[in-house]
Amino acid sequence: MNRKNFIKMMSFGAISLFLSGCGVSAEKNVSTEKKISGGKNMKIVLINSSPHSEEKSTSRFLAQKFVEDAKSAGHEIFIFDAANEETHPCKGCDHCGMDGDCIFNDAITTKLMPKMLEADLLVLVTPLYYFGMSAQLKVIIDRFYSRTERLHRKKSLLLATAWNSNDWTMTALNTHYETLVRYMEWENVGAVLATGCGYRSAVESSKFGDEAYKIGANL
Numbered sequence: 200m201n202r203k204n205f206i207k208m209m210s211f212g213a214i215s216l217f218l219s220g221c222g223v224s225a226e227k228n229v230s231t232e233k234k235i236s237g238g239k240n241m242k243i244v245l246i247n248s249s250p251h252s253e254e255k256s257t258s259r260f261l262a263q264k265f266v267e268d269a270k271s272a273g274h275e276i277f278i279f280d281a282a283n284e285e286t287h288p289c290k291g292c293d294h295c296g297m298d299g300d301c302i303f304n305d306a307i308t309t310k311l312m313p314k315m316l317e318a319d320l321l322v323l324v325t326p327l328y329y330f331g332m333s334a335q336l337k338v339i340i341d342r343f344y345s346r347t348e349r350l351h352r353k354k355s356l357l358l359a360t361a362w363n364s365n366d367w368t369m370t371a372l373n374t375h376y377e378t379l380v381r382y383m384e385w386e387n388v389g390a391v392l393a394t395g396c397g398y399r400s401a402v403e404s405s406k407f408g409d410e411a412y413k414i415g416a417n418l
Contacts, residue, residue, distance in 0.1 A: 234417060234418065235320075235354065235388045235414075235417055235418050236274070236319070236418050240272075240273045240274050240275065241274045241275070241319040241320055241354075241418060242274075242275050242277075242314075242317050242318045242319050242320075243269060243274055243275065243276045243277070243318060243319065243320045243321075243322060243418075244276075244277050244279065244311070244314050244315050244318040244320070244321050244322065245262055245265070245266065245276060245277070245278045245279070245322040245324060246278075246279045246281055246311075246321070246322065246323055246324060246336060246339055247259055247262055247278060247279070247280050247281060247282065247324045248281040248282055248323075248324060248325045248326075248332070248333040248335040248336035248339070249282060249324070249325070249326050249333065249335075250282040250283075250333075250335065251326075254399070255398075255399055256326070256399070257326065257360035257393065257396050257397070257398065257399055257401070257402040258324050258325055258326045258358060258359060258360045259324070260360075260399060260402050260403060260408060261324065261358040261359075261360060261391055261393065261402070261407060261408060261411040262278075262322070262324045262358060262411070264408040264409070264411040264412040264415070265322065265356075265358065265411040265412065265414055265415040266278070266415065267412060267415060268412050268415035268416040268418075269415035269416075269418050270415075272415070272416065272418055274418055277314045277318075279306075279310065279311045279314070279339075281333075281335040281336060281338065281339050282333075282335045284305075284306035284307075284310070284311075285305045285306045286305055286306055286307050286335070286338050286339070286342075287303040287305050287307075287338070288338045288341060288342075289301075289338075289341040289342050289344055289345075290302065295344065295345035295346075297344060297345065297346075297347045297348065298345070298346060298347070298348060298349065299345065300345070301342060301345045307338075307339060307342050308345075311339070312342075312345070312346060315346075315350060316346060316349055316350070318353060319353060319354055320353065320354040320355065320356065320388070320418075321350075321353055321354070321355050321356070321385070322355075322356045322357075322358065323336060323340075323355065323356070323357050323358070323376070324336075324358045324359070325357075325358075325359050325372075326359070326360050326361070327359055327360065327361035327362070327363070327368065327369065327372060330368070330370075330371045330372065331371055331372055331375065332359075332372060332375065340379065343383075350383060351383050351384045351385075352383075352384045352385070352386075353383070353385055353386070354385060354386045354387075354388050355379075355380055355383075355385040355386070355387055355388065356387075356388050356389055356390065356414060357372075357373075357376045357389075357390040357391070357392070358390070358391050358411055359372060359390070359391070359392050359393065360393040360396045360402055360407075361392075361393065361394050361395070361396065361397075362395075362396070362397035363394060363395070364394045364395030365394075368394045369392040369394060372392070373390065373392060376390065388414065389414055391407055391410045391411050391414070393405060393407035
């Protein structure tokens with residue numbers, strides 16, 4: 200059953216209750232007390248991975264709110280659309296030797312990787328699919344292998360949205376992200392984990408957009 204039919208079958212009361220879950224909780228480790236950049240303009244790479252359009256995607260909405268104030272603060276932002284660029288998953292062939300060009304001369308190699316190597320902050324944006332990140336984002340992360348060491352010791356941020364509103368909805372995704380942060384020796388500047396936001400109007404009326412905006416303002 201697709202989501203549209205699922206919504207039609209639900210009662211109005213149930214839908215109202217579900218929508219009320221969007222915005223009831225936010226990740227606590229969002230940094231807002233001091234300037235993340237130390238007062239300097241940063242190079243930021245934001246990776247969108249939703250296959251939905253800018254107008255319909257819930258995770259892209261969070262990205263838009265973050266970018267809005269980050270740009271106004273003078274930071275340089277490169278946005279990579281992982282869902283609509285030509286990308287290939289890592290083959291594990293070791294052609295790159297962990298610090299060389301990938302065997303695939305695709306958009307990750309030619310467009311994204313040069314920007315990531317120069318970036319101060321990497322922003323990972325994803326919808327929650329089966330309690331993990333989207334396949335489109337996972338492809339990008341697996342391709343970190345070609346420049347593993349040179350992508351270490353950067354700042355990072357996670358923006359994610361989910362249809363579900365259970366308190367455990369984001370647990371697996373957040374654990375994966377925290378493990379990645381630890382391995383890559385990144386400075387985690389925060390995460391906005393928007394639960395109960397199954398469609399655009401829900402996330403737009405929640406407080407999660409404000410959380411993403413605050414991080415951009417605090418850069």
